[in-house]
Amino acid sequence: MRSALNIAAKDLRQRVRDRSIYVIALAAPLGLAAIFGFVFNPISDADFTATFAVANVDQGPLAAPLVDGVLGGLAEAGNVNLVQAASAEEATRLVEGDGERADQDIDAAIIIPADFSARVQTGRPAELRVVQNANSSLAATLALAIVEGYARELDYVQGAVTTLAAFDPARLADAAGVAGLAASTPHPVTVRDVSASTKQLDNTTFYGAGLATFFLFFTVQFGVNSLLEERHFGTLNRLLAAPVPRWSIILGKAITSFGLGLVSMLILIVATSFILGADWGNPAGVALLVVAATASAIGVMAMVSALARTSEQGEVFSSIAAVGLGIIGGTFFPINQAGGVLASLRFVTPHAWFLQGLGDLAGGSIGDILPAVVALLAFTAASSGIALALLRRRLNP
Amino acid sequence: MLECRDLRKSFGELAAVDGVSFHIAAGETYGLLGPNGAGKTTSISMAVGLMQRDGGQVLVDGEPLDPGTTKLKAKIGLVPQDLALYPDLTARENLRFFGRLYDMPRARLSRRVDEVLEIIGLSDRANDRADTFSGGMKRRLNIGIGLLHAPGLLVLDEPTVGVDPQSRNAILESIEQLGSEGLAVLYTTHYMEEAERLCDRIGIIDRGQIKAEGTRRELAQILSQHDRVRLSATGPLHEGAEALRRIAGVQQVDVTDGAIDVLVEQAGNSLMAILSALDQSGVSITGVEIDEPNLEAVFLHLTGRSLRD
Structure with a gap:
C-alpha cells in the first residue's frame, strides 16, 4: 500500500507541475458552466409573457369565448398582455411596428373578421387570422396554437351538432336541454399538469453538474493514462523491477485518478454553488454520487486506455470516449427531453446516471439515488474488470 | 550472486x-x-x-x-x-x-x-x-x-x-x-x-x-594458433580485402575505417604475401601491427558475422 501511495504522490506532483490539469479539471468546466447557465437561464427560467394585439371586428357570440374566455384567462394569469385594436389593419401595423404603438413589442395579432360568428353559425367557411412577429417566434407560435385550438373546439361542436341533427332531429328543438346535457357530461379526457420541478435540475445546476461530469472523464485520464506514459518514458520497467507488488502500480494510478477527480468535482460543486447559485442538493447524497461517478469514470477510462498501445493513442482513445459518452450522456443539453432512442441510449453512460441521481435527489430523499449509485458502481465493476484483464498482460510481458 | x-x-x-x-x-x-x-x-x-x-x-x-x-x-x-x-x-x-x-x-x-x-x-x-x-x-x-x-x-x-x-x-x-x-x-x-x-x-x-x-x-585462446594483423592503409580497401581472402592461411578479413584486420595462421608465414597482394590491388599501407586475436575476431570466428551486423 505504501508503494501505491508513493506512486500516487509522484503522479500528483507531475500533474500539478503539468498545468493542463488546472484547465481541464477546473477552468474549463467552471467557465463553460457559467456561460451555459447565463445563456440558457433567461430563456427557460425567466417569467414568460407574450403580448398579442386583438382585433375583434366580429363582436359576435362566437368571438367572445376566444377573446374573453381563452385570451382573457391567459391575461388574468399574467401570461399574456392583450392590446385591443380597432381593425385588422391596425392590428397588423402593431405587429409590424409601423403604427403609433410601435414602441410596444407585439408578438402577434389575432384578427377575428366581421362575419366570423355568422359564418360559423350558418355552416359557411370562416377564418381566424394570426399575424406573427418574425422576431418573436416562441410567442407568435403560442398565438397560433391558441387560435388553432379554439378553431378545433368549434369544429368539434359543429360536428357534434351535425351528428345529433342526423340521428335525433327532435332533440335540436330543445336547445336548452342539449346545452344542459353538454354541460353535465364530464370531459372524457382530462389533462392534468403535473409539475416536474422537483425532478428537474435548474439550468445552472444542470450545466454545472453536466460539465463537471464531462470534464471528470478528462481529469481521471491523467492518472489512468500515466501507465502508458510510464511505458513511454521507460520507467514502467523500473517500477516492474522494483520490489513492489504489481497491483500496487495499478492501485497507485487509481489513487491518482480518484484524488484528481474528487478534488476537481469538489471545487466545481463549491464554485458553482457560491458563484453561480447552483443547487446540488443534499450534501451526503451528492457526495455518494460523486464518489460513485468518479469510480465509474476511472473504470471506463482505464478500460479505454488499456486498449491503447502508446500514450499518444491512449490520449486519442480517451478523448473520443470522454466526448462521445458526454454527448450521449446528456451533459451538454437535457437529452432526456429529446425523447425516443436518445433518451434511452443515455443510460449506457455513467454521465446520465449521475445526472439522473442528482435529479432524484432534488425531487426526493437520499434513498432515491440508490438506483443511480448501483448503476454507477456496476459500471465501475464491469469496466475495471475488463481493464484489469487487459493490463495483466501488459504488466506480465 | x-x-x-x-x-x-x-x-x-x-x-x-x-x-x-x-x-x-x-x-x-x-x-x-x-x-x-x-x-x-x-x-x-x-x-x-x-x-x-x-x-x-x-x-x-x-x-x-x-x-x-x-x-x-x-x-x-x-x-x-x-x-x-x-x-x-x-x-x-x-x-x-x-x-x-x-x-x-x-x-x-x-x-x-x-x-x-x-x-x-x-x-x-x-x-x-x-x-x-x-x-x-x-x-x-x-x-x-x-x-x-x-x-x-x-x-x-x-x-x-x-x-x-x-x-x-x-x-x-x-x-x-x-x-x-x-x-x-x-x-x-x-x-x-x-x-x-x-x-x-x-x-x-x-x-x-x-x-x-x-x-x-x-x-582469445579459441584462436590461439592465429594472429591478428592490422594494416593501416589507404586506397581501394575492399578490393584489397578480396585479394587477401584468396591467400592460404588467411581466416578472416574485416575492413574498418582506414584499416584492414586480418586473422591469419602464423602471421610470419603469410605477411609478405599479404603485403604483396595489397600492393597489387593499389592499396597503400601506412602501418602494420601484429597482435593476438581480439574479441571481434573471436566473435566472427564463432558466429560467422561481425558484432556490427
Whole structure:
C-alpha cells in the first residue's frame, strides 16, 4: 500500500507541475458552466409573457369565448398582455411596428373578421387570422396554437351538432336541454399538469453538474493514462523491477485518478454553488454520487486506455470516449427531453446516471439515488474488470 | 550472486533466448557481448524478473527469482537500455521517488541521494528538471537511479548507446569504480572495447545462445594458433580485402575505417604475401601491427558475422 501511495504522490506532483490539469479539471468546466447557465437561464427560467394585439371586428357570440374566455384567462394569469385594436389593419401595423404603438413589442395579432360568428353559425367557411412577429417566434407560435385550438373546439361542436341533427332531429328543438346535457357530461379526457420541478435540475445546476461530469472523464485520464506514459518514458520497467507488488502500480494510478477527480468535482460543486447559485442538493447524497461517478469514470477510462498501445493513442482513445459518452450522456443539453432512442441510449453512460441521481435527489430523499449509485458502481465493476484483464498482460510481458 | 540456468523465451516462432546459462559471483563484472538482436536484453529482462520465462531458472543468492517476487528484487539495480526517468521531475526527485520504492528509511535515503548525485557528477544540477539535461547527463542519472538503493548486483543494458565519447568514458570509469568496490555487475554491450575493458568474464551471445564464455584471455585462446594483423592503409580497401581472402592461411578479413584486420595462421608465414597482394590491388599501407586475436575476431570466428551486423 505504501508503494501505491508513493506512486500516487509522484503522479500528483507531475500533474500539478503539468498545468493542463488546472484547465481541464477546473477552468474549463467552471467557465463553460457559467456561460451555459447565463445563456440558457433567461430563456427557460425567466417569467414568460407574450403580448398579442386583438382585433375583434366580429363582436359576435362566437368571438367572445376566444377573446374573453381563452385570451382573457391567459391575461388574468399574467401570461399574456392583450392590446385591443380597432381593425385588422391596425392590428397588423402593431405587429409590424409601423403604427403609433410601435414602441410596444407585439408578438402577434389575432384578427377575428366581421362575419366570423355568422359564418360559423350558418355552416359557411370562416377564418381566424394570426399575424406573427418574425422576431418573436416562441410567442407568435403560442398565438397560433391558441387560435388553432379554439378553431378545433368549434369544429368539434359543429360536428357534434351535425351528428345529433342526423340521428335525433327532435332533440335540436330543445336547445336548452342539449346545452344542459353538454354541460353535465364530464370531459372524457382530462389533462392534468403535473409539475416536474422537483425532478428537474435548474439550468445552472444542470450545466454545472453536466460539465463537471464531462470534464471528470478528462481529469481521471491523467492518472489512468500515466501507465502508458510510464511505458513511454521507460520507467514502467523500473517500477516492474522494483520490489513492489504489481497491483500496487495499478492501485497507485487509481489513487491518482480518484484524488484528481474528487478534488476537481469538489471545487466545481463549491464554485458553482457560491458563484453561480447552483443547487446540488443534499450534501451526503451528492457526495455518494460523486464518489460513485468518479469510480465509474476511472473504470471506463482505464478500460479505454488499456486498449491503447502508446500514450499518444491512449490520449486519442480517451478523448473520443470522454466526448462521445458526454454527448450521449446528456451533459451538454437535457437529452432526456429529446425523447425516443436518445433518451434511452443515455443510460449506457455513467454521465446520465449521475445526472439522473442528482435529479432524484432534488425531487426526493437520499434513498432515491440508490438506483443511480448501483448503476454507477456496476459500471465501475464491469469496466475495471475488463481493464484489469487487459493490463495483466501488459504488466506480465 | 546471480545464476541463470537454461533461460528460454520465444516470441511466436522466434526463439529470442534459447537455453542461456551464466553465473556472476559477488564483485565480478560479467559481460554479455553480442550484436543487436542477439538476445541480450531479453536475457537480462528475465534475469531481473521483468519478463516471464518460457523455461529456465533464475537464482539470486541461491533463492529463485520470478516476476512476482518482490523481496529479492531489492538486491538488484537495473539500468535499462533506454532512458528510464521522469523528465518533468528534478534529478533529486527522480532519485528520491525510486529510493522510496525500495523502502529506504528517510534519513538514509537523503544521504544516499547526495552520495549518488556526487558519484554521477550531478550534485550541482540536483534541483534541475531532467528534461533540461544533456544526453550524457540523462544517461548518468539513469545509472544513478539503478545504484541508489546500493544493490548487490547492478544490471546495465547497453548504457553507452548514443552517448558522446566524453560521457561514455565517464560512464565506463564509474562502472570500473563500482566493480572495484565489490559490486557484482552484469553488463550487456555490442562494443568489443567496452567488454574487454570492463568485464572479468564475457559470454558471447548470438541468436539467443551463448556461443562461448570465459575471460578475455580464455576466449582469445579459441584462436590461439592465429594472429591478428592490422594494416593501416589507404586506397581501394575492399578490393584489397578480396585479394587477401584468396591467400592460404588467411581466416578472416574485416575492413574498418582506414584499416584492414586480418586473422591469419602464423602471421610470419603469410605477411609478405599479404603485403604483396595489397600492393597489387593499389592499396597503400601506412602501418602494420601484429597482435593476438581480439574479441571481434573471436566473435566472427564463432558466429560467422561481425558484432556490427
